[in-house]
Amino acid sequence: MSELREQAAQRFAQLGWPTPELEEWKFTNVAPITRVNWRADGQARVDDLGASMRASALAELVFVNGHLRDAGGRAAGVEVLPLSKAGSHPAIANHYARYADYQRHPFTALNTANAQDGALIVVADGRAVEGFIHLLFIGHGDGIWSHPRNLIVVGRAAQVAIVETYIGTGNYFTNAVTEIVASESAIVDHYRIEREAVDAFHVGTVQIHQERSSHVTSRHVALGGGLVRNEVNVALAGEGANLTLDGLFVLADSQHIDNHTVIDHVKPHCDSLELYKGILDGKSRGIFDGLIIVRPDAQKTNSRQVNRNLLLSESAIIDSKPTLEIQNDDVKCSHGSTIGQLDEEAMFYLRARGISEAEARRLLIYAFASEIVDRMKIEPVKEQIRSAMARFRP
C-alpha cells in the first residue's frame, strides 16, 4: 500500500493539476483549488448535519474530513469495514486501485497518494442483501482537504444497494474515489448524493467495472458545492452486462458542476442507458460531457444517452456534449440533448385551474427532477433529495 501511495504521489507530481487546455477539462478551471495550501485534519468533531440514515440503513460508516468517526449496524453476508482496518483483506490485493486509473487521472493520483480512509464493502457470492448500506462523508473547516477512498466488491449473483452522501460546512475540498466491482450476474444499486457546502470544492470519481451479466444502476445527484467535478467511468467488461446511469444536477447562484461520464462497451451484448437532467438557476454553470465508446469487439451493443436541461434564468449556462465513439457497425446507439425553459403551456394550464404562478413553477421544476427521483428505490434517499430541493418543493 505504501508503495502504491508513493507511485501515485510521483505520478501526480508528473501530471500536475489539470488545465483547461486538456480536452477533458476544457469546461472547468480548477485553479481556485490549486491556489489553496490544503492541509489534512484528523481531529474535527461535527454532528452529521441531519444526513445520517442510521435509522433505516443496515450499516453506516461516518467519516469526517476523511477519517472514520462512527460505524454502526451489520448485515449478514456483507462485510462493511473502514479501509484503515482492512489492509490484509484479500479484496484489497485483488481489486484496490485496479480500476480507477491514477496513471491518467490527476485527481485519482492525488487521492491514491493521500487517501486517509474510506469503506471496503464486500458482498459474498450469491448473497442478496435486503436494505442498503450508507457511507457518509462530512467535510468541515476552511482549508481542509480529504481524500475518501472506497472499494465495493459485489460477488457473483450477489445483490446490494449502497448510498454515498457527501455533505459539510466550510471552505473545504473533498476528492473522493469509489471503485465498484460487479462480478458475474451481480446486481448493484448505487447512489451518490453530493450536497457539499456552497463554498466547498468537490471532485468525485466513480469507477465501475462490470463483469458478465451484471446489472448496475448508478445514480448521481449533485446539489451542492461551489466548484464540482463528478466523473463516472464504467467498463462493460463482460458479455450481457447492463448499466443504467442516472444523473440529476441542480444548480443556483454561481455554482459550477461538471459531469463527465465515460461508458466503455468492451464486450458484446451489453446495454447502457444514460439519462442526466440538469436544472440551472442564477448565474450557475452546468456541464454534461458524456462519452460512449463501443469497442470493435462489442457487437450488439445497445446504448442510449440523453441529457435534458431546464434553464430557469437567463444568466445560467449549460454546456452539453453527448458523444458517441463507435468502432463497429453492429450496434444500436442513440444520443441526444435538450435545453429548454419552463413550458409556458403547462404553466398556464396549472394557473388556469387556480394554482399560483410561484406554485406552478415549483410543481414543474420538481416534475422535471422527479423522473430521476421517482425511480429511486430507497425512500430515505428520496426524502433527502426532496428536502435538499425544498425551495422547489410544491
Add this chain to the structure above:
Amino acid sequence: MLDITNLHAGIDGKEILHGVDLHIGTGEVHAIMGPNGSGKSTLANVLAGRPRYEVTEGQVLYEGKDLLTMLPEDRAREGVFLAMQYPVEIPGVNNIYFLKAALNAIRKHHGEEELDAMEFLQLAREKMKLVDLDESFMNRGVNEGFSGGEKKRNEIFQMAVLDPKLAILDETDSGLDIDALQVVARGVNTLRSEKHSVLVITHYQRLLKYLVPDFVHVLADGRIVKSGGKGLAEELEQKGYEWIEQEVAAAR
C-alpha cells in the same frame, strides 16, 4: 354573470376579435358557433387570461368585476373555468395531486377549509364516475399518455370537481365520438343550475343535441353577427356558415 363589451383582442400584434358584445346571465347556457378562424378560441383564451393574448379595446365584467386585469389563477379562484381545446401533458405532476392543489387553492381563496386527502379522494371518485374515467388515470401525470377523448373527459372531470360558476368549453367536442360526446354533455348538464353559467364554443351543432343551449350566437370575422335561440344552431347545420356570411355581407 358575464358582460363583454366591444372586445377587441388578438395575438402577436394581429387583431382577431373586432368588437365582441355578449351578455351571459346567471344560470344560462350560451353557445358560440362559427367557422374556423372566426375568433372562437381567441375569445375563450382571452377570457381565461392566456399569456400573449392582448386586449386592445373594450371590457369584460365578471360578476361586476374587471376580469381582464385579473391573473389567470385569480379568475379560476373566482369561478371561471376553461375546458381547453388542447389540454397539455405534464409528466411528473400527478393528476390527483394537481387537482387537489387546485381545489384547495380555490377553497382557501373563499375562506373555506381545505380538503384532506381522504375527503378529496371521495369527491374525486364520485365525479370520475360521471365522466367514465378509470381511477388508474388519477395516479398518472396530468394528461400523460391520455388519448384525445380521455383528455377531454379529464377536462370535464376537473370542471366537475372544481364546480365553477362560469364554465367555458373551447371546442371540447372536436375529435370526440358519439359516446364521448354524450359523456361531455352529461358532465355539463350535471353542472347546469340556476347558479352556473356555461359558454360552449363549437364548430359543429352535434354537441348541442345533447347539451341544449338557451342562446346561440354566431361569430364570424371577429364579431357576433347573429344571435338567437336553440333553433339557430339547427338552421346553421342545414344551411352552413356561408348562409350567415352572405346575410352579413348583404346587410352591409
